Amino acid sequence: MAGARTVETQWQRVLDTATRLFADRGFDEVTMAEIAAEADVARATVFNYFGTKHALIETITEGVLEAWGEMLDQALADESTSTPAIVRHLCDLMAGGIESQRPLFRGVFREIARIQLGLDPGEVAQRANERARARLRALFERGQARGELNTGFSSESLAAAFHSLTNGTITHWLYEDPTAPLAVRMHEAAEVFLSPVEIARPARARSKGNRK
Numbered sequence: 453m454a455g456a457r458t459v460e461t462q463w464q465r466v467l468d469t470a471t472r473l474f475a476d477r478g479f480d481e482v483t484m485a486e487i488a489a490e491a492d493v494a495r496a497t498v499f500n501y502f503g504t505k506h507a508l509i510e511t512i513t514e515g516v517l518e519a520w521g522e523m524l525d526q527a528l529a530d531e532s533t534s535t536p537a538i539v540r541h542l543c544d545l546m547a548g549g550i551e552s553q554r555p556l557f558r559g560v561f562r563e564i565a566r567i568q569l570g571l572d573p574g575e576v577a578q579r580a581n582e583r584a585r586a587r588l589r590a591l592f593e594r595g596q597a598r599g600e601l602n603t604g605f606s607s608e609s610l611a612a613a614f615h616s617l618t619n620g621t622i623t624h625w626l627y628e629d630p631t632a633p634l635a636v637r638m639h640e641a642a643e644v645f646l647s648p649v650e651i652a653r654p655a656r657a658r659s660k661g662n663r664k
Contacts, residue, residue, distance in 0.1 A: 479559030535595030
């Protein structure tokens with residue numbers, strides 16, 4: 453048991469170190485030797501645990517997708533907040549997490565793109581991505597049932613549109629034009645998504661459903 457705990461501790465230390473270095477300098481600028489030195493383990497140990505640097509970013513991406521799924525679980529557990537307010541809040545949360553670690557998320561979103569294009573057989577990340585899409589569909593179905601979202605679009609179409617719009621906004625900010633804060637871009641993306649589907653309610657009812 454002690455040996456297993458040591459391996460688990462070392463594995464986590466290597467992963468945490470890689471995450472920190474990628475966040476500081478970016479995936480492409482960090483070597484496995486640097487990760488080993490910072491984690492205070494042998495270089496061979498890093499390769500034994502992860503095999504390649506790409507396997508490290510795969511593991512980090514899996515964690516990011518799981519965290520996104522947990523955010524959606526929390527959104528679904530919230531029975532009192534309106535769906536449009538939840539959508540805006542989710543965009544705010546994504547912006548806050550990504551903007552503070554732009555070099556790291558450049559690598560993460562490159563890996564997410566590979567998964568979505570079928571170029572990477574990472575089954576754990578693929579399953580996490582599919583579960584997140586299912587939660588999005590459930591969130592939009594609930595919004596439609598409550599009369600908060602237009603029923604002229606299927607929940608699948610809404611989930612796909614939200615995913616494409618937010619992913620595209622984030623990717624553009626990460627790789628092409630970070631001049632405006634991501635928080636601003638994501639706020640705009642939320643409004644673009646909601647403008648054709650949000651069903652307006654009386655001001656008093658709407659204020660009760662919005663987050664403080």
